[in-house]
Amino acid sequence: MQQKIDIHGSEQFCIGRNAELCRHTFSESVISNRHLRIHCVLYEQDRIYETPPFVYATDMSRNGTYLRKSNIGCTSSQGRGVLMGQKSGAFLLDNGDELRMSDSLTLIYRSHIPPTASGLTALQKREARLFSSRFLLTDRILGIGGYGKVVIALHQKTQRQVACKIIKLSLNASKPTTLSLRHSTNGTRPKALPSRSAKCFREFDILKDLSHPNIITLEKVFWSSNSIYILEELVTGGDLFSYVEYKGGRLGDVQAAVIVRQILKGVEYLHDRDIVHRDLKPDNILMTSLDDGARIVITDFGNARALPEWTSVSLDKLLHKQRMFSYAGTLEFAAPEIHKKNPLISEDGGYSKSVDMWSVGCLTALLLSGDVIFTDRADPRYEKNPAAVILGLAATCNLSVLDDETHTTWSQVGSRPRNFIKKLLQLDESKRMTATESLHHPWFSDKKYAQEFDDLYQRSIRTWRPRPKIAQLVEPI
Template sequence: MVIDPIIQYEDLPLLHWNPKKNKIQKIGSVVIFGEPCPSTMNNQEKINAGCPPDDNTPQKLNKTVDNVFSWASAIKQALMPVTPQSSTTPNDLSRQMDMVQLKVPTPGETGHLGVQIQSEQEFSQLYQIFADEILGSGQFGVCYGGIHRKTGKHVAVKLIDKLKFPSNKEAALRTEVEILQKVRHPGVVEFQQMLETPDRIFLVMEKLKGDMLEMILSSEKGRLSERITQFLISQILTALKYLHNQNIVHCDLKPENILLTSDSDFTQVKLCDFGFARIIGERSFRRSVVGTPAYLAPEVLRNKGFNRSLDMWSVGVIVYVSLSGTFPFNEDENLEDQIQNAEFMYPPNPWKEVSENAIDFINNLLQVKMSKRLTVSKSLQHIWLQGYQLWSDLRCLEKEVGERFLTHESDDARWCEYEQQNGLNPVYV
């Protein structure tokens, strides 16, 4: 057995999916099994026979790989799952029972999601996917950076392998696609196109700069100021209000699912990843387990059903994380008990620097009883989000975006008068 390092080609690594760690990783080495080749063979004969060459052979693995398949083929095989062969073991058959049992359509037919089938050659004529630019992974697939060949516009492409897609997740995927096609709001990531081939589904969305978690972690103190947090949370709540008015509950709000349009502190944010989202009425309840544990509301853990107030609990956790750089609940102890009893505290460092209004805002969101939790409309009316500075910051963003969607004309007169009384330069109105 020989372990050889992978030699990268033009800085483009080979990748593989690690199911144990639930993420994509670079391939750092290759293990070669088998008996050693006869010593009488020269290195080229060893390579042709599939044996590892001598240790002192320059770029030995490059030559081995090049003799087996081209780098383009290697990358494709490492990135894309291989179509199962006809011969199967009993374990393979058992595993296939859990997969989507789809009639594989031919190009031109309608796919199982009701989308016109495209050949992969047609897709590659429209978009180029950058295999080394992994933007993230969600419930249903991996998201890559890409570019629209005709316009040159950068996009994010979520790639879903239908051959490995669990049948019990198909309804949730349908819901995600329906929601993405339905919603049109500046605070929600823009869905551009969905294409389906016999083996894969491609969801094409606008590409943004990063996410709120990266913003928090990269900040000087490992947390955000109240001013920036207010600015971001106001946008999140405005987008949530739009979704809730359409009976859409996100169900997995967290900083990683809040994307940024720029590197600025006062950037526009957009909600993404609707893989757990549900469409439910104002007083309706769902009983499935959804979301990320650290942001889950008590009612989900108790399996007693949830409604749109689930998102409001998550907003409370996000505000806490943003202002402190830590979770409100200790992940080293029993997380479920802490959440179900709302057992969290405000240690002096850093909370002594945070306003009472901010703490009151969090307390009114992290309520165990759903009926006591602030709704999205009540949250937007909370005193913590009512100051002139926030209104001014939001108006500047609206000017930059070219659309008014965060503030209301009814507030203009009040704040213009405030500017005059305090000798402030007028904000764009």
């Protein structure tokens, strides 16, 4: 007997034996009370009929679920399939994938919207075959941007799904120059790389030395003169923006605090190592699941910068070197000094790692209110020149709306989160809280809740494992 289970945008439900816990039930004794969890992520709610959904399955059973992939290239998941298990996390489903819950019960996933093909070039397909025994690239696209694209890949040894960012280097790049990594991973002589690719290599050059639950984990990098293949952990709950939409458009004080605290943990880890992200925004904060208290992950280090280490040079020279001067980030979340619009900093004064803290303040305001804090869509200039409006408001930094008792949203937000935002959105960069100071703000450190926050954080990261040591993390092909 066949049964149809519909999956709609941005929803989560369970399949199992217990009718109180599951939306769809089956009575077989080998089926667990909660056997499978299905969740669907949509990144563009306003284009719901054009956006291929990302449907994930997570095994929650005692007896396990076997996943048989429709892609015959996934050799280990053919036949009976690969045993998912409770510790395997969520698996992104492709059209035709089979989920075997028992000897007599198999679910087959069918997508009404065909996913976009990966569109790898002939050369990229040949290069991918060189490492396909270790990582198999699939045709399933996770995202497309100016940098290139992100596709699903399969770690052949463990059958884990990972994300692979593919960056195509310009064929008209300037003459090769020697670009060495900050710390050699294997002691070998650096190879000549196209100088235009320096920014692309900077992303994994920074990530290769990082290991933290709230920072995306780099799995492996392959590179050629044509393309870079950056393999990272697959984070399955969507980005922070889609999560806020899933929760109804904005979060309550406690929900927001749990997320902001994790972001601060990640930023503190970065800043302690003199690394500045420079593009903290909802799109670059990923959720491991749609559950409350899920682990969050900071991703996309394409704009990140590692500041010079302390040396014997004069203090003035060092402080100057620790300033940055290039444009980076996203307008709604960027500190005004990045765009030379901070009235307290000269146009040639650059900026410091405190720009990340400004971004955290803007992120927090978005979580609590459902909108960016420095915008005015009623301004007649906004339609033609939104940048001028946004930067003008940021440069003025008028936060009176936070204390407006008649405001429909901010009047419902507690005093501590509002004070937290004020402590970060400071034009005087020396007055902005650091990440460490922010973690000690009363919003998180109140005696009534501090231990609960700590306990919740430990639960959120309990399944995270640091990347095992790899002899050659970055490998030419």
